[in-house]
Amino acid sequence: MARRKEIDRDRILDAAEAVILASGGRQFTLDAVAERAGISKGGLVYTFATKDALIAAALEREMARFQAAVDERIEEDEAAPDRRLLAHVDEALTEDDALTRMAAFLMTALVHAPDMFAPARRFYHALFALFDPDTEQGRDVRQAVLAVEGLFLLRGLGLVDVPVEEWKSVLLHARNTILPESRPE
Amino acid sequence: MARRKEIDRDRILDAAEAVILASGGRQFTLDAVAERAGISKGGLVYTFATKDALIAAALEREMARFQAAVDERIEEDEAAPDRRLLAHVDEALTEDDALTRMAAFLMTALVHAPDMFAPARRFYHALFALFDPDTEQGRDVRQAVLAVEGLFLLRGLGLVDVPVEEWKSVLLHARNTILPESRPE
C-alpha cells in the first residue's frame, strides 16, 4: 500500500535535514543524503526523482513547520492580518533556532536548486497579502515586514554579523510598528 | 611588465559579466566564460586560479561601481551619514538597472561560490556603520535601510514579484524615514 512510501519519504527528508543543518547546505549532495538515510543513491533517486525535487520537499516541510508554529500563536477566529503579522514576528523572536534553521534550508535551495523556490514564493505571497500598501499605515507595516525579512536574509546569507541583542531590537521595533503599544507574549 | 596581466583580467571579467547578465548566473560555467573571452579553460584558470576567485573579482568590480555611483551623488566634504544613506537609496531609485545588475552578481556568487562573499560583507559593514542603533532616530533609519535591502534581496532571489511602482514606493518611504521632507534629486 501507499503507507510504506510515505515512511521512506520522511526518513529521507530527515536525512536531508540533517545534512543541511550540519553543513549549512554547502555539502548537500545526493551521496551524503543517501549515506545518512542508509540507502543507496539509486534508492534515493527512486523516491525523489531529482535533487531539485528533494530540496523542494525539504524546504516545503520546513516552511510548513514555521507556519504551524505561527498558527499556534493565533487563537481561532482571531486571524486578523495584524495578529498574524505579530505572530510571525513573535515566532522569529523565540529563543529556539527556528530562523537559523529556515535560513539553512533557504540557502541550500538557493545554492543547489535555484529554480525550486515555489514553496518560499507562496510563503512570501501570503505574507505580503497581510497589509495594504495603499494606506499610510499599510506602508509603515510593509516597511517593518521588509526590515524583518531583510535582516533574516542578510544574516542567512552571511552578509552581516548581527549580535542577538540587535537582532531582537529590530524585531521589537517592527512589532511596535505593526501594532503600537503591544507587548510580545 | 604587469600591464599585460591587468588587461587580460579585465577582458575575462568582461566575459564573466556578460555570462552573468545573460543568464542571471544560472549558466555561469568556466567553459562559458572562457568561450566568451575567446580563450581556453586552461588559460582562464591560469589568470583566475579558481572559479571562486573569478566570482569574487567580478562581484568586487560590480560593487565598486555601485559605490562609485553613490559617491558621485555626494558633494565633497558633505559626507554626513544621512547624506550617504540618501545617496544609496537614490542610486537604487535610478531608472537604469544598477540594482538588477547587482542582484545578478550577488546571486551568481551565492549559487556558484557561497564562500566568496567578502566584498559584499565589506559593503554591508560600511552601510550599517551609517546609523546609530542606540538612538530612536537611528533605529528608524536602520529599519528603513533593512527594508530597502530586504526588498532588494527578496526580488533578487525571485521570492517576491514586486511591480516597479511598489518598488519605488518602498524606496521613497525609506527616504522619508532617513531624512523627512527631503525630495530625491
Place this chain on the structure above:
DNA sequence: GTCTATATCAAGATAGAC
C-alpha cells in the same frame, strides 16, 4: 514495487607540452 549497481555526462581542477 523498491532498491542496487553501473554507466554516462557535465564541470572544476591539475599536470605537463609547447
Place this chain on the structure above:
DNA sequence: GTCTATCTTGATATAGAC
C-alpha cells in the same frame, strides 16, 4: 603564458536483482 589532456566529483539514466 597559454593550451591540451586527464582526473575527479557529483547528478542523472538505465538495467536488472529481489
